[in-house]
Amino acid sequence: MRLLLALGLLLATTACGSLTNDSGKVQxxxxxxxxxxxxxxxxxxxxxxxxxxxxxxxPHDLELTxxxxxxxxxxxxxxxxxxxxxAVDDSVAQNAQGATLDAGTVAHxxxxxxxxxxxxxxxxxxxxxxxxxxxxxxxxxxxxxPRHRAAYAANARTLxxxxxxxxxxxxxxxxxxARHTIVTTHxxxxxxxxxxxxxxxxxGLSPGAEPTPADLSRLQDLIRTDGITTVFSETLVSAKTxxxxxxxxxxxxxxxxxxxxxxxxxxxxxxxxxxxxxLHALENADGCR
Numbered sequence: 275m276r277l278l279l280a281l282g283l284l285l286a287t288t289a290c291g292s293l294t295n296d297s298g299k300v301q302x303x304x305x306x307x308x309x310x311x312x313x314x315x316x317x318x319x320x321x322x323x324x325x326x327x328x329x330x331x332x333p334h335d336l337e338l339t340x341x342x343x344x345x346x347x348x349x350x351x352x353x354x355x356x357x358x359x360x361a362v363d364d365s366v367a368q369n370a371q372g373a374t375l376d377a378g379t380v381a382h383x384x385x386x387x388x389x390x391x392x393x394x395x396x397x398x399x400x401x402x403x404x405x406x407x408x409x410x411x412x413x414x415x416x417x418x419x420p421r422h423r424a425a426y427a428a429n430a431r432t433l434x435x436x437x438x439x440x441x442x443x444x445x446x447x448x449x450x451x452a453r454h455t456i457v458t459t460h461x462x463x464x465x466x467x468x469x470x471x472x473x474x475x476x477x478g479l480s481p482g483a484e485p486t487p488a489d490l491s492r493l494q495d496l497i498r499t500d501g502i503t504t505v506f507s508e509t510l511v512s513a514k515t516x517x518x519x520x521x522x523x524x525x526x527x528x529x530x531x532x533x534x535x536x537x538x539x540x541x542x543x544x545x546x547x548x549x550x551x552x553l554h555a556l557e558n559a560d561g562c563r
Contacts, residue, residue, distance in 0.1 A: 297322060300419045301372075303345045305354035305362045306333040307535040308398035309377055309407070311545045313353055315433045316411045320422055324349070326362060329536045332510045336361050346370055350418040353377060353411060358395040373414050380410040387464055387473070398533060399465040401437035401444070401549070408433040440549055444469050447553050452561030457493060458506045459516050462532035471556070476505075476515055485515060497523055504559035506530035509537045528555050 299322040304310035310325035317323065324345040327333045336359050338346075346352055346362075347369040354362045356376045366374055381397035381404070397403040412430035416423030448469040456463065461475040474496060476485050485493075496502070497519075505520040507513030509531050520527035531540065531548050540548060556562070 300351065300415060301345075301349045302415075303342075303349035303352045303354075305359050306336075308404060308533055308545055309353045309355070312404055312408050312433070313351075313411055316408050316426055316429045317415055318425070318429055320419065320425065321415065326354075327359075327535050329541060330510070330538060331535060333359055333534045338362065338365055343369055348372075351375065351411070351414045353407075353414075355395055357393075373418060375407075375410055375414050377407045377410075380406050382406070384465070386461060387467070388461075394461070394464045396462045396532060396534075397465060398545070399463055400468060401440045403465070404545075405434040405437040408437075436546070440546065443550075444553055447557050448560070448562055450563050451557075453500060453502060454560065455496070455500050455502060456506060456530070456556065456559060457497065457502060457504075457516075457519075458530055459508045459511060459513075460532075462508075462534070463530065466556075471560075476519065490519065493519065494523060497525065502559075503561070504528050504555075506555070506559070508532055509540060510535060526559075528559065530555055 299320055300317060302313045302317060302321050302323045304313050304323055304325050306327040307325060310323050313321065313323045326338065326342045326345065327336050338361050343365050346365050349370065350372040352366055352370050352372065353375045354366055355378045356363055357378065378395065383393040383395065383397055386392050386394045408430045412426040415426040448471065454470050455472045455474060457474045457476065459475065460477045461473065463473045466473065474493060476489065476493065502525065504526045505516045507516035507527055507529055509529060517527045530552055533545060533548050536543065
């Protein structure tokens with residue numbers, strides 16, 4: 275009740291103008307980093323994008339503040355992924371006044387390899403699916419700001435060209451590899467299967483879960499049998515399990531970023547640079563030439 279009262283007061287204050295944005299820009303609220311990045315690429319200087327997930331935060335576990343809830347309520351466009359962030363889903367349903375775009379509906383989500391009854395939300399690991407989201411964002415921004423519809427469409431075409439080039443780099447870089455299996459902290463890289471990779475997660479779907487002894491034993495056997503050289507940790511969760519598994523077997527531990535959000539370590543990076551970093555890490559781990 276206190277939260278609702280506070281939210282009501284803040285919205286009332288906003289309506290009176292003390293928090294109103296006077297920039298004239300289209301207001302976009304994005305659930306997490308890849309969506310915020312795509313919105314900025316398509317919107318350019320004509321939009322102001324609020325990333326609802328703060329740098330360093332794990333997007334799966336997001337709890338919205340009053341300020342972020344207001345951002346959803348005041349946004350001309352909210353782009354999110356239904357089912358990925360329950361707190362955002364609830365707030366969009368209750369508070370969004372502008373257009374809403376569920377990225378999953380245009381990214382054509384695929385099921386997890388070992389959980390065919392569940393869809394894999396990490397679609398941005400496939401650049402072409404993120405390009406589809408960019409096209410959808412251009413349409414929504416064009417509706418919110420018809421005068422600049424052509425500019426948003428042009429920006430989306432530029433974004434698609436960039437992401438097609440990235441897709442080709444992945445396809446070429448991973449085409450001739452000594453190995454095709456990667457061991458990662460959690461199951462966030464299934465969309466790399468289009469490039470011939472098979473993903474073996476330590477903790478399954480949840481980045482914060484603990485592996486069982488049976489899980490670790492199976493992975494140890496797989497690593498020895500397939501000659502795997504690297505166990506990949508992530509940026510927003512503890513690397514301890516991945517590093518321990520690698521250390522026990524005398525192999526390398528390296529970072530493969532799921533790009534769910536930025537951290538202090540990656541604050542100066544963006545989606546493209548992180549995807550290129552991942553590609554180089556994969557090439558090194560799998561002996562690609």
